[in-house]
Amino acid sequence: MSHASLPILLEDRSRFDWMRAKYEPVVRAGPTSAIVTHCLRAAPSLESLLKDGSAKWATELRCPKTLFCRVDETSESDQRVEWAPEDVDGDLFVIPGLVAASDLTLQTDVGELSPVWPNDSFSVRRGWWLARGLARRTRTLGQSLLKFHEDRKLPNGQMRIQPDSSTENLRFHVQLARDIWPEHTNRHVQVAALIGALARLKDAFASEEDEPAVAHEIRRRLEAAGIPTWDDTDAYDPARAATAIEPFRPSVKPESNG
Amino acid sequence: MIESVLDKAEAVFGAWQRGLVFESKRYRKHSDKGQAVQEKVRPRQNELICAVRDGPAALGQYLRQHLGLDCDEDIGAPALTRPALTVNEYLDPPIELEAELGRAWMDKVSLRRASQPVFWLLCHIDWIERKRLGAAGDLGQFLLLKGTSEPDSETKTRNFLRRTGGIFLRGKISVFSDCTMARAWWRFHLSRQIAAASGGRVSRETAHRVLHANRPAWETFVLDSLRRIVAVSHPRARAAIVHQLARILESHGGIKKQQVRHMGIGLARLGLRNSLGHVDRSALTDAASGAMQSDDTRPTSGTRSTENHDDYDETNRV
Structure with a gap:
């Protein structure tokens, strides 16, 4: 089965098979489930395959660390996928798409496909990804970086942060005193912890060559926002960096001035 | 715990x-x-x-x-x-002890x-x-x-x-390979998963025999799943690999890590554009067996490797 012989609609449009069609999934993920809203635009031939049931929405779940992998399918454009918390550790990736649920014929309208395709009709075997979305992590960058623990030896109201060196991924252990431990899911506590972690970021790896992927992603986001990174020791502000990635959110709406 | x-x-x-x-x-x-x-x-x-x-x-x-x-x-x-x-x-x-531990721990870990x-x-x-x-x-x-x-x-x-x-x-591979008790659990778990995903082609015992046969081959098998860029994580893909390896083990008396690697590459290519959870088993088999080079089917000598082998130390990771 040749992997290059059939058109595929990619979310990032890195292939030019389809002239106008777009696949624009939206994924909203929580700790044990995600809602995937699949969305096709300007792809009547793919929509007709969905209507007749020969194509289905499919979402792949993949957790590399626990070797967990599953593909769930549905005919509904809003798809709920769930997983047991005990089946995953670290990052879980959600990869949405549209799959040929049976052997089918893809019959495209004139002009749907790029002129590079001489045909407008294709025999597609079951399993072919007709459309494929980008892989998304289920955790935010902040959640990936921090792991919270209760520390009964810490005096009331205190927090401590240490880099975690047991994993090749960048991570920090955040220890909270007993009295504030119940608030560890509070966003303000999490942002405060993120500020502390970014203050210690440079301690967590030996050199730029060793920079983990998460640090690289943080660097990329800061540079895109014009915010100094930890390379510039004079200008680097961990509070600014952290809140650029995970902003504080006001708990009270501002009063109107009218 | x-x-x-x-x-x-x-x-x-x-x-x-x-x-x-x-x-x-x-x-x-x-x-x-x-x-x-x-x-x-x-x-x-x-x-x-x-x-x-x-x-x-x-x-x-x-x-x-x-x-x-x-x-x-x-x-x-x-x-x-x-x-x-x-x-x-x-x-x-030994494989019998791994199976004993796996059965006892299956619902506890x-x-x-x-x-x-x-x-x-x-x-x-x-x-x-x-x-x-x-x-x-x-x-x-x-x-x-x-x-x-x-x-x-x-x-x-x-x-x-x-x-x-x-x-x-040693990164993520260490818990799967260096800790023998953890390795026993993982081999038992994967052998059950592979048997269930094989459509009756591979028994749990056969899958376990394959996973137990050669440590470098085991490490390659796991490493290809650990890296998310290689799409051989699906149980059906693992079953296809083990099915082929079982045949080689029976006919040649041993397996080699290069065989596992080639099969993984073949399935990864298939997985780039196909859902490995949906394709016909024949396509999985073709992808696994077709990627093998003929000179890689010679049997390996010995199945035990030294503990401190450098194959997958982080410095040498491929």
């Missing part, structure tokens, strides 16, 4: 491991900084080695202290299935915990304190040494960390 115990230990585990090892990638051995680090690390290594030599009670106390556990805190680890393992059984569990080195270290504390690893006095043979050689403190320490759950220097 008791969650609060895991939580406490997890918070300090990484720093404790790091404090015990001289990282030659970070520091030049003969530089001032390297010498200073070695001067800090060596006494900690000696403390660990002495604790091992002093026996189960001393080692349990040492580990509890360094992991932030109270001296009498219940750990609640899954029990070993035999009153005491021999050194050979521990260092290289989750995927999440099984992938965590700190979990297996806590199990070791429990087993050591209950004197399940040999008779008193020979813990060194289990945890520090290999055969009759007397390596330096760095090697002994690394052996200890590998065997009791995995060492951070």
Whole structure:
């Protein structure tokens, strides 16, 4: 089965098979489930395959660390996928798409496909990804970086942060005193912890060559926002960096001035 | 296992491991900084080695202290299935013992915990304190040494960390390969998964035989799933690989890691544009078998590899 012989609609449009069609999934993920809203635009031939049931929405779940992998399918454009918390550790990736649920014929309208395709009709075997979305992590960058623990030896109201060196991924252990431990899911506590972690970021790896992927992603986001990174020791502000990635959110709406 | 115990230990585990090892990638051995680090690390290594030599009670106390556990805190680890393992059984569990442990632990150990080195270290504390690893006095043979050689403190320490759950220097593969008890669980788990996903083509016992046959091949099999860019994570893909390997094992008496790698590449190519959960089994078989080179079907000599092999040390990772 040749992997290059059939058109595929990619979310990032890195292939030019389809002239106008777009696949624009939206994924909203929580700790044990995600809602995937699949969305096709300007792809009547793919929509007709969905209507007749020969194509289905499919979402792949993949957790590399626990070797967990599953593909769930549905005919509904809003798809709920769930997983047991005990089946995953670290990052879980959600990869949405549209799959040929049976052997089918893809019959495209004139002009749907790029002129590079001489045909407008294709025999597609079951399993072919007709459309494929980008892989998304289920955790935010902040959640990936921090792991919270209760520390009964810490005096009331205190927090401590240490880099975690047991994993090749960048991570920090955040220890909270007993009295504030119940608030560890509070966003303000999490942002405060993120500020502390970014203050210690440079301690967590030996050199730029060793920079983990998460640090690289943080660097990329800061540079895109014009915010100094930890390379510039004079200008680097961990509070600014952290809140650029995970902003504080006001708990009270501002009063109107009218 | 008791969650609060895991939580406490997890918070300090990484720093404790790091404090015990001289990282030659970070520091030049003969530089001032390297010498200073070695001067800090060596006494900690000696403390660990002495604790091992002093026996189960001393080692349990040492580990509890360094992991932030109270001296009498219940750990609640899954029990070993035999009153005491021999050194050979521990260092290289036969397939029957792996199956015995796997069956006993299947419902007691989750995927999440099984992938965590700190979990297996806590199990070791429990087993050591209950004197399940040999008779008193020979813990060194289990945890520090290999055969009759007397390596330096760095090697002994690394052996200890590998065997009791995995060492951070070896990344994600360590818990699957270096800790033999964790490896037993994973092989049993995957053999069940493969049998269920094979559509009747592969029995659990056959799958386990394949996974147990050759350590480098096992590591390659797992590593290709650990890297998310290689789309062979789906159980049906694993089943296709093991089905082919079973045939080779039967006809040639052994398997090679290159065969696993080629099959993984073949399936990854298929998985780039196809859902491996949906394609026909014939397509999976074609992808696995078609990617093999004919000169890779010669049998391997021997199925045991040395513990400190460098195939998948982080420096050499492909």
